[in-house]
Amino acid sequence: MASSPLNVGLIGLGTVGTQVAERMLTWQSQLARRAGMELCLRRVLVRDLAKRRAVEVDKELLTTNPADLLDDPEINVIVEVAGGEEPMRGYLERAIGAGKHVVTANKVVMAKHGPDLLDLAAEKNVDLYFEAAVGGGIPLISTFRTDLQANRIERLSAVINGTTNYVLGRMAAANLTLDEAVREAQAAGFAEADPTDDVGGFDATYKLAILGSIAYEIKVRPEDIFREGIEGIEPVDFRYARELGYAIKLIAHTQRHPGRIEARVHPAMIPLEHPLAQVEGATNAVFVEGDLVGQVLLVGQGAGGRPTASAVVGDLIDLARSIRRGVQSRPSFTFDDRVAVIPMGEVMTRAYYRIRVDDRAGVLAAIGQVYAEEGVSISSFIQKGAWVEERTAEIVVTTHPSSDASLQKARTAIAKLEPVHAVSSFLRVF
Amino acid sequence: MASSPLNVGLIGLGTVGTQVAERMLTWQSQLARRAGMELCLRRVLVRDLAKRRAVEVDKELLTTNPADLLDDPEINVIVEVAGGEEPMRGYLERAIGAGKHVVTANKVVMAKHGPDLLDLAAEKNVDLYFEAAVGGGIPLISTFRTDLQANRIERLSAVINGTTNYVLGRMAAANLTLDEAVREAQAAGFAEADPTDDVGGFDATYKLAILGSIAYEIKVRPEDIFREGIEGIEPVDFRYARELGYAIKLIAHTQRHPGRIEARVHPAMIPLEHPLAQVEGATNAVFVEGDLVGQVLLVGQGAGGRPTASAVVGDLIDLARSIRRGVQSRPSFTFDDRVAVIPMGEVMTRAYYRIRVDDRAGVLAAIGQVYAEEGVSISSFIQKGAWVEERTAEIVVTTHPSSDASLQKARTAIAKLEPVHAVSSFLRVF
Numbered sequence: 074m075a076s077s078p079l080n081v082g083l084i085g086l087g088t089v090g091t092q093v094a095e096r097m098l099t100w101q102s103q104l105a106r107r108a109g110m111e112l113c114l115r116r117v118l119v120r121d122l123a124k125r126r127a128v129e130v131d132k133e134l135l136t137t138n139p140a141d142l143l144d145d146p147e148i149n150v151i152v153e154v155a156g157g158e159e160p161m162r163g164y165l166e167r168a169i170g171a172g173k174h175v176v177t178a179n180k181v182v183m184a185k186h187g188p189d190l191l192d193l194a195a196e197k198n199v200d201l202y203f204e205a206a207v208g209g210g211i212p213l214i215s216t217f218r219t220d221l222q223a224n225r226i227e228r229l230s231a232v233i234n235g236t237t238n239y240v241l242g243r244m245a246a247a248n249l250t251l252d253e254a255v256r257e258a259q260a261a262g263f264a265e266a267d268p269t270d271d272v273g274g275f276d277a278t279y280k281l282a283i284l285g286s287i288a289y290e291i292k293v294r295p296e297d298i299f300r301e302g303i304e305g306i307e308p309v310d311f312r313y314a315r316e317l318g319y320a321i322k323l324i325a326h327t328q329r330h331p332g333r334i335e336a337r338v339h340p341a342m343i344p345l346e347h348p349l350a351q352v353e354g355a356t357n358a359v360f361v362e363g364d365l366v367g368q369v370l371l372v373g374q375g376a377g378g379r380p381t382a383s384a385v386v387g388d389l390i391d392l393a394r395s396i397r398r399g400v401q402s403r404p405s406f407t408f409d410d411r412v413a414v415i416p417m418g419e420v421m422t423r424a425y426y427r428i429r430v431d432d433r434a435g436v437l438a439a440i441g442q443v444y445a446e447e448g449v450s451i452s453s454f455i456q457k458g459a460w461v462e463e464r465t466a467e468i469v470v471t472t473h474p475s476s477d478a479s480l481q482k483a484r485t486a487i488a489k490l491e492p493v494h495a496v497s498s499f500l501r502v503f
Numbered sequence: 504m505a506s507s508p509l510n511v512g513l514i515g516l517g518t519v520g521t522q523v524a525e526r527m528l529t530w531q532s533q534l535a536r537r538a539g540m541e542l543c544l545r546r547v548l549v550r551d552l553a554k555r556r557a558v559e560v561d562k563e564l565l566t567t568n569p570a571d572l573l574d575d576p577e578i579n580v581i582v583e584v585a586g587g588e589e590p591m592r593g594y595l596e597r598a599i600g601a602g603k604h605v606v607t608a609n610k611v612v613m614a615k616h617g618p619d620l621l622d623l624a625a626e627k628n629v630d631l632y633f634e635a636a637v638g639g640g641i642p643l644i645s646t647f648r649t650d651l652q653a654n655r656i657e658r659l660s661a662v663i664n665g666t667t668n669y670v671l672g673r674m675a676a677a678n679l680t681l682d683e684a685v686r687e688a689q690a691a692g693f694a695e696a697d698p699t700d701d702v703g704g705f706d707a708t709y710k711l712a713i714l715g716s717i718a719y720e721i722k723v724r725p726e727d728i729f730r731e732g733i734e735g736i737e738p739v740d741f742r743y744a745r746e747l748g749y750a751i752k753l754i755a756h757t758q759r760h761p762g763r764i765e766a767r768v769h770p771a772m773i774p775l776e777h778p779l780a781q782v783e784g785a786t787n788a789v790f791v792e793g794d795l796v797g798q799v800l801l802v803g804q805g806a807g808g809r810p811t812a813s814a815v816v817g818d819l820i821d822l823a824r825s826i827r828r829g830v831q832s833r834p835s836f837t838f839d840d841r842v843a844v845i846p847m848g849e850v851m852t853r854a855y856y857r858i859r860v861d862d863r864a865g866v867l868a869a870i871g872q873v874y875a876e877e878g879v880s881i882s883s884f885i886q887k888g889a890w891v892e893e894r895t896a897e898i899v900v901t902t903h904p905s906s907d908a909s910l911q912k913a914r915t916a917i918a919k920l921e922p923v924h925a926v927s928s929f930l931r932v933f
Contacts, residue, residue: 092795096653096795100653103655104653106837107652109834204650209796210650210651210793210795210796210797210799211799212642212645212646212649212650212651212799212801215642215645215646215649215650216642216645216646219642219645219817219820219821220634220640220642220645220813220814220817221640221642221813221817222537222816222817222820222821223526223530223534223812223813223815223816223817223819223820224813224817225533348802351781363640363813365522365526365640365809365810365812365813365816366639366640366803366804366809366810366813366814367640367803367804367807367809367810368803368804369640369641369642369801369802369803370800370801370802370803371642371799371800371801371802372778372799372800372801372802373796373797373798373799373800374796374797374798377797379795379796379797380795380796380797382653382795383650383651383653383654383793383795383796384650384796385653386652386653386795387649387650387651387652387653387654389653390649390652390653391649391652394834397832397834398830398831398832398833398834399829399830399831399832400828400829400830401828401829402827402828402829403828404539404824404827404828407536
């Protein structure tokens with residue numbers, strides 16, 4: 074056993090921080106044995122000293138002053154589980170600059186500033202761990218960083234946002250509207266008071282930026298990723314999806330092309346037999362294909378205090394071992410700047426259109442004409458649910474693969490047709 | 504980039520070795536970049552120098568003399584993908600003894616001698632990697648060794664033998680006998696000419712010994728694990744299974760109890776909604792539960808040249824990085840000798856009995872009496888398929904959890920009842 078312990082400064086004592094602190098305080102001897110040195114919780118940065126906590130942390134350890142952690146030379150590692158871009162990015166930069174190692178669960182900071190912080194960490198010869206930033210306790214970063222290193226990653230598809238997966242599941246199962254399902258998710262603790270980050274696909278985009286950067290060794294920035302939320306989906310879409318043999322999921326997808334990658338987050342219809350179609354509730358699943366390993370599926374709880382703490386403390390143990398082993402020169406991440414993200418318009422995909430039309434002759438011909446003009450080939454066509462009084466009907470079209478630009482042009486052109494009331498729904502099909 | 508390359512001595516140039524060699528020879532620059540040093544294939548031990556290979560390896564590199572690898576001081580690492588207990592165990596011991604690192608895909612050697620070889624490696628301050636020994640390219644050893652280190656592992660259930668899973672799947676889908684399905688698997692390249700190792704559950708037992716040892720940090724030896732193969736299963740059992748809502752799989756299972764673990768490999772009925780029930784063909788799946796992370800499921804191709812080579816070369820890259828980083832003191836595995844494996848008779852489980860009986864009054868009463876005497880509580884009871892001419896009927900019983908000893912005593916006692924022809928099938932229920 075090394076004589077000096079690893080002194081930890083913990084930022085954040087919320088859902089995740091509480092679990093991290095509890096494991097460190099109640100599992101000391103097991104962690105010390107596995108890490109090869111004592112892990113010592115030396116200081117905890119909180120916003121409110123008086124707040125009651127679910128874990129018993131010595132009051133002396135709590136502080137509201139970041140300098141008490143960041144400027145304490147005795148602290149070897151900063152564990153950040155507070156979340157949000159600033160001031161956390163600045164804290165982590167300052168910690169690394171001061172030669173401290175960092176373990177973070179912060180997806181926003183890692184998605185937006187990960188490559189820069191990793192560069193800085195390499196320069197300062199310290200480690201920056203972030204397994205907890207994506208997929209809670211599912212082993213993802215480590216899998217890409219070590220196990221799959223002999224592979225060229227061909228594609229990655231993931232259900233990586235538990236909130237939207239819960240919401241879509243409830244809409245499908247109980248025929249709820251989006252608003253109703255979101256309120257249910259909020260009541261069940263699966264959605265924030267302001268659900269925009271999840272429902273709008275931002276959270277999934279941050280996670281895909283991190284996964285894509287690691288998988289392809291390029292800087293995938295969140296703004297490079299095509300993003301569409303689940304706001305436009307209506308209960309009736311789930312009925313059509315089922316009829317056509319699909320589930321509707323918010324999918325984060327990235328795929329390798331020669332010299333470029335595609336990267337997108339949007340709701341999609343997925344064949345019911347696809348493993349991702351069966352991912353229920355707040356569970357996350359990541360489907361990876363490597364040229365040697367073939368297809369690998371990794372499933373688990375993608376969020377929550379305990380699974381995230383599992384990843385954070387796992388990183389901490391790995392870091393301690395590395396220090397204990399006398400590591401002198403740490404591996405730097407390399408990111409290839411020459412690889413670009415393909416604009417969404419050029420991405421080949423299939424689509425589902427739900428179109429409200431006047432129930433009269435010539436409508437089909439007019440719609441068919443639009444697809445033909447855009448060179449989009451139709452895969453299936455359903456007309457049903459004529460509203461006799463209104464003399465309107467609903468047409469559902471799915472297409473064969475086409476460029477997203479052509480699919481969008483068809484969408485716009487169809488909406489402008491005289492007998493068409495609206496393209497009520499447009500979803501990509503996997 | 505380090506100036507001196509990592510010189511690799513490869514043992515075996517079969518299905519896996521060919522893929523390892525090909526990746527090393529055709530992906531040199533990518534591997535060097537990721538590893539931080541050149542990976543150089545310096546010598547290959549084969550049985551037959553004249554054999555045609557699917558990969559172009561310089562004839563100069565091939566040798567039939569193990570000393571050309573093991574005694575070459577220029578070789579830093581031995582990669583063993585030949586398989587079988589001896590002479591491979593001896594080769595690896597000799598390599599480690601000579602201060603060489605080892606990467607192996609050898610499940611038999613790791614299951615039977617892993618703890619001893621790991622002790623020797625720690626003593627000699629070299630690394631012994633074996634990700635490829637279990638589950639092909641699925642990240643398992645690394646997941647336990649790093650990602651889940653903050654957890655107490657509660658249980659692990661796995662479909663870890665592709666051959667039997669393929670065979671059971673064909674029996675279920677096409678109503679084949681075991682022999683017919685095995686012949687089909689042999690023709691499809693999924694089963695060996697002598698299928699005993701797979702069908703008898705030996706292969707799964709080796710893998711569970713390795714996983715259990717790593718998960719619980721104890722020496723789980725293959726002979727400690729209860730083992731039963733799939734030989735006794737008949738097509739009709741799949742029909743009853745479906746009727747009762749189960750699939751039949753060869754399951755490797757281990758579970759923590761206070762101071763002891765249970766560890767067993769046997770065919771089992773699994774609820775159709777359980778993730779392992781949906782694992783088809785040669786796919787492997789490992790379901791782990793940790794006290795922090797909750798449930799994690801890892802799925803992929805568990806065998807075959809390319810997935811296994813993915814794990815082998817991944818290990819090689821990890822090793823090269825570790826050398827590049829100047830690691831001075833390598834982590835030793837610790838195994839707790841005080842934890843014992845629970846004898847199967849004490850394990851609590853449920854069971855399914857298929858019983859051929861004379862179709863006459865009093866049979867049910869007699870069978871029910873046996874269960875009552877053993878304190879076994881019945882969960883479901885089906886009687887059907889009376890063979891009128893023979894005046895026999897088939898009774899299917901499933902039980903609530905009971906000690907395996909009681910379930911076995913009931914099985915023996917029922918078989919001895921006068922109106923009972925045979926207990927045609929006995930399966931444990933998950």
